[in-house]
Amino acid sequence: MALAFDGETxxxxxxALDEQQLVRAAQAGSRPxxxxxxxxxxxxxLRLAMHLTRRSEDARDxxxxxxxxxxxxxxxxxxxxxxxxxxxxxxxxxxxDHLRRRSSRPEDQAPESTTAESDGVHTDFFDRQPxxxxxxxxxxxxxxxxxxxxxxxxxxxxSARERMVFELKHYQGLKLRAIxxxxxxxxxTVKNSLFRATRKLRSELEEMR
Amino acid sequence: xxxxxxxxxxxxxxxxxxxxxxxxxxxLDVAQRADVEDHLGRCAACSAALARERxxxxxxxxxxxxxxxxxxxxxxxxxxxxxxxxxxxxxGWSGWLRRMRDRVRxxxxxxxxxxxxxxxxxxxxxxxxxxxxxxxxxxxxxxxQVHxxxxxxxxxxxxxxxxxDNSLEVEMNxxxxxxxxGKADDVRVRRALVSALSAGRGEDAxxxxxxxxxxxxxxxxxxxxxxxxxxxxxxxxxxxxLKAIEALRGMEQDEMVRDTLLDALLHDGxxxxxxxxxxxxxxxxxxxxxxRAFSDExxxxxxxxxxxxxxxxxxxxxxxxxxxxxxxxxxx
Numbered sequence: 001m002a003l004a005f006d007g008e009t010x011x012x013x014x015x016a017l018d019e020q021q022l023v024r025a026a027q028a029g030s031r032p033x034x035x036x037x038x039x040x041x042x043x044x045x046l047r048l049a050m051h052l053t054r055r056s057e058d059a060r061d062x063x064x065x066x067x068x069x070x071x072x073x074x075x076x077x078x079x080x081x082x083x084x085x086x087x088x089x090x091x092x093x094x095x096x097d098h099l100r101r102r103s104s105r106p107e108d109q110a111p112e113s114t115t116a117e118s119d120g121v122h123t124d125f126f127d128r129q130p131x132x133x134x135x136x137x138x139x140x141x142x143x144x145x146x147x148x149x150x151x152x153x154x155x156x157x158x159s160a161r162e163r164m165v166f167e168l169k170h171y172q173g174l175k176l177r178a179i180x181x182x183x184x185x186x187x188x189t190v191k192n193s194l195f196r197a198t199r200k201l202r203s204e205l206e207e208m209r
Numbered sequence: 210x211x212x213x214x215x216x217x218x219x220x221x222x223x224x225x226x227x228x229x230x231x232x233x234x235x236x237l238d239v240a241q242r243a244d245v246e247d248h249l250g251r252c253a254a255c256s257a258a259l260a261r262e263r264x265x266x267x268x269x270x271x272x273x274x275x276x277x278x279x280x281x282x283x284x285x286x287x288x289x290x291x292x293x294x295x296x297x298x299x300x301g302w303s304g305w306l307r308r309m310r311d312r313v314r315x316x317x318x319x320x321x322x323x324x325x326x327x328x329x330x331x332x333x334x335x336x337x338x339x340x341x342x343x344x345x346x347x348x349x350x351x352x353x354q355v356h357x358x359x360x361x362x363x364x365x366x367x368x369x370x371x372x373x374d375n376s377l378e379v380e381m382n383x384x385x386x387x388x389x390x391g392k393a394d395d396v397r398v399r400r401a402l403v404s405a406l407s408a409g410r411g412e413d414a415x416x417x418x419x420x421x422x423x424x425x426x427x428x429x430x431x432x433x434x435x436x437x438x439x440x441x442x443x444x445x446x447x448x449x450x451l452k453a454i455e456a457l458r459g460m461e462q463d464e465m466v467r468d469t470l471l472d473a474l475l476h477d478g479x480x481x482x483x484x485x486x487x488x489x490x491x492x493x494x495x496x497x498x499x500x501r502a503f504s505d506e507x508x509x510x511x512x513x514x515x516x517x518x519x520x521x522x523x524x525x526x527x528x529x530x531x532x533x534x535x536x537x538x539x540x541x
Contacts, residue, residue, distance in 0.1 A: 031293075034293075035290075038286070038289070039286075042282065042285070042286065043277070043282060046277045046281070046282055046285060047276055047277060050276070050277050056277075056281065059277070060281075060284070060285050060288065063285045063289065064285065064288055064289050064292055067289050068289065068292055068293065068296070071293055071296075072296075147268060151268075151269060169234065169236075170234075170266070170269060175236060176231075176236055191227070191231070194230070195227055195230060198230055198262075198265065201265070201269065202261075202265055205265075205268070
């Protein structure tokens with residue numbers, strides 16, 4: 001499921017107003033208002049963390065760190081952008097820090113072995129993936145697992161920023177402009193990161209054939 | 210890292226290479242898109258490159274789902290809540306004492322002056338017994354967390370019963386079993402039903418079936434539609450997915466619903482679900498109520514794909530029929 005992004009989804013004005021009131025109440029110290037804000041977005045945040053880390057424990061830590069940071073810094077929010085954008089800036093920063101720390105730990109970077117056998121003939125990895133809907137379910141499940149495993153391994157080769165951009169684009173469905181706004185960078189930079197990420201993924205998946 | 214194209218495959222034109230990727234992601238403006246489409250009509254190498262990009266994105270969509278379960282989400286919420294409570298306590302009186310203790314760090318002084326230390330400690334103990342206890346003693350023990358029916362927090366629905374007056378009785382396990390009473394359109398009940406549906410798995414698919422049924426009349430609500438779409442795409446139970454697609458009938462103008470139908474048509478392993486999905490798309494085309502459905506390339510692509518590849522004959526026939534409908538509308 002894609003993240004909602006105001007301006008793209010046409011969030012109703014009433015909801016936005018309601019949110020503004022909630023944010024103001026939370027800034028004034030209302031815990032129920034803060035909890036309501038958390039409940040509005042935390043499922044998407046946790047999903048993002050799960051996608052990026054693939055580990056429940058790490059995702060739980062990211063979730064906690066991100067929302068705790070939001071709690072501590074809510075008084076700094078000045079309504080210069082939507083609360084959603086501000087929240088996701090915090091969340092993506094926390095996630096990027098985590099990914100950068102993790103990429104410096106070699107124990108988390110060990111490439112995992114693959115089960116695919118090389119037949120000595122060079123064909124495109126992508127062309128060898130059968131149409132999944134034609135598979136019987138058990139085969140489809142196995143195939144899905146194998147491909148998923150390969151993709152997870154390939155993702156480890158991306159830099160933290162490339163991975164974040166790819167995640168927000170491919171799995172969360174955000175537009176480049178929106179990603180740039182979240183990450184505090186230009187659309188062109190996002191485009192470059194996305195392009196590099198895709199090239200790397202193609203290359204890595206090819207090498208694992 | 211090598212940036213290579215498979216052997217024997219002509220590379221895309223350099224000036225279009227990046228645009229092709231964004232074209233595949235549908236993230237180009239109208240002018241750029243027109244340029245690419247124009248070029249693709251004349252350049253076989255770029256057409257092949259575009260097919261490769263699309264294949265890559267399709268394969269990447271295989272990435273295993275990492276959607277958090279409701280229970281996991283609930284445990285994260287609890288942990289966050291505790292952390293915030295703890296931090297709030299740190300800013301109070303006891304927090305001040307703790308911070309002062311950390312600042313003074315008496316260990317070194319105590320080890321150098323054992324006699325004086327004993328006297329100071331006795332005095333401090335006496336004073337703290339007299340003074341500090343007066344201020345801290347009334348601090349209540351943390352009150353047990355009570356979830357009322359009006360604010361269920363971390364629930365798991367264990368049963369739904371329809372009462373004579375059309376009210377619902379929703380049984381929940383929070384930290385202890387609870388029952389919520391109300392109509393399906395009551396905000397609290399609706400949230401509970403949506404939540405039950407969002408779980409998407411678990412032993413009791415009947416509860417999710419009931420939730421779909423009860424939410425169906427409320428599908429004009431965006432949250433309800435979102436929950437139904439989630440169920441149609443991801444529920445582990447075929448009947449729930451089928452029922453969810455049925456419940457979305459008439460809502461196909463919503464892009465999220467259309468995406469859901471296309472996803473089910475292309476990727477659901479169950480032919481019954483794909484039949485229901487193609488049926489819903491045909492109903493949308495029949496109604497002619499939404500021009501976008503006729504011009505939406507994803508709809509056309511999905512239907513062409515199913516016409517060629519779906520193992521189920523009915524789906525293939527229905528897809529072909531829908532393609533004819535689109536073609537005749539365009540010709541008209």
